[in-house]
Amino acid sequence: MSSDCELFRQWLPWYAAGALVDPERDQLAAHLATCAACREALARDVVLVGEVRHVLDEFPSPREEVWEAIRARTQHSSLARVDLGSFVLGISLWLVLRGRQLLLRGDLRLLGRRYPLFAEEG
Amino acid sequence: MTSDRELLDHVARGEEDALHELFRRYGGRVGRFARTLTGREDLADDVVQETFLALWNGAGSFAGRAQVSTWLLGIARNQAHAALRKEAKGARLGSVPSDLPDPREEVEHEARAARVRAALERLPAEQREVVFLAFYEGLPYRDIAETLGVPEGTVKSRMHHAKRKLMEVLS
Ligand SMILES: [Zn+2]
Numbered sequence: 001m002s003s004d005c006e007l008f009r010q011w012l013p014w015y016a017a018g019a020l021v022d023p024e025r026d027q028l029a030a031h032l033a034t035c036a037a038c039r040e041a042l043a044r045d046v047v048l049v050g051e052v053r054h055v056l057d058e059f060p061s062p063r064e065e066v067w068e069a070i071r072a073r074t075q076h077s078s079l080a081r082v083d084l085g086s087f088v089l090g091i092s093l094w095l096v097l098r099g100r101q102l103l104l105r106g107d108l109r110l111l112g113r114r115y116p117l118f119a120e121e122g
Numbered sequence: 123m124t125s126d127r128e129l130l131d132h133v134a135r136g137e138e139d140a141l142h143e144l145f146r147r148y149g150g151r152v153g154r155f156a157r158t159l160t161g162r163e164d165l166a167d168d169v170v171q172e173t174f175l176a177l178w179n180g181a182g183s184f185a186g187r188a189q190v191s192t193w194l195l196g197i198a199r200n201q202a203h204a205a206l207r208k209e210a211k212g213a214r215l216g217s218v219p220s221d222l223p224d225p226r227e228e229v230e231h232e233a234r235a236a237r238v239r240a241a242l243e244r245l246p247a248e249q250r251e252v253v254f255l256a257f258y259e260g261l262p263y264r265d266i267a268e269t270l271g272v273p274e275g276t277v278k279s280r281m282h283h284a285k286r287k288l289m290e291v292l293s
Contacts, residue, residue: 014256047292056154056258057154058235070145070171105135
């Protein structure tokens, strides 16, 4: 293994994961074209990446209860909320505590679409 | 489709629907990262919850330099470390009881996956997160270095050590 190879081997796992960016990606691709040892090492890394992804894919996504728990706590942080009207035409107003600022927010709902009632501040 | 950035603006205005949409888009990835870091399903749920609440409260402070997903993973990482600190007084940070592979496992592929999972869980937390961010999230090492706040060389050396241990169970 040449000293070039040593440098390129550091990049291999990222290349195998599709996470190496240029200019390194091009440089490594050029080296791979000429170096069988690094191609073999790449093949091993590709297998490893596949195995690790397979294992991580098995971890379940958060359950719907997790969202419910989040929602309960975001509603707690909106201090007051009023919904008036219907799907066709309605208004929602709510107070939000953000940091130490108390903000009044609101939407006009028209046929299911929402239009903010207050100009956004930067 | 509404962009992540737009959704984040809506979240900053206190719109819960936008938060829900970001949860739908990224809850799975945040959850798997949390599970990878903490090694526990129950803690992972807590971390997801805290991460999206931090997003709810901090959406206005997003700098816009990174991608929203990367930013979220950074928050999740902080929350995971906080959860582990709170949880395991005295226990080593991120050390994980691993499910050892069952020797009677019939299907070779499943046995191998179990070995890889056990090896992954035995890695030190700082190596495990690099493996997750590179292999699962496909993040370039520069982005990982930025997310973790360590030099690029450190990221590469953590990967080097992690890979050596993971390779052992594959051969
Ligand atoms: Zn080579």
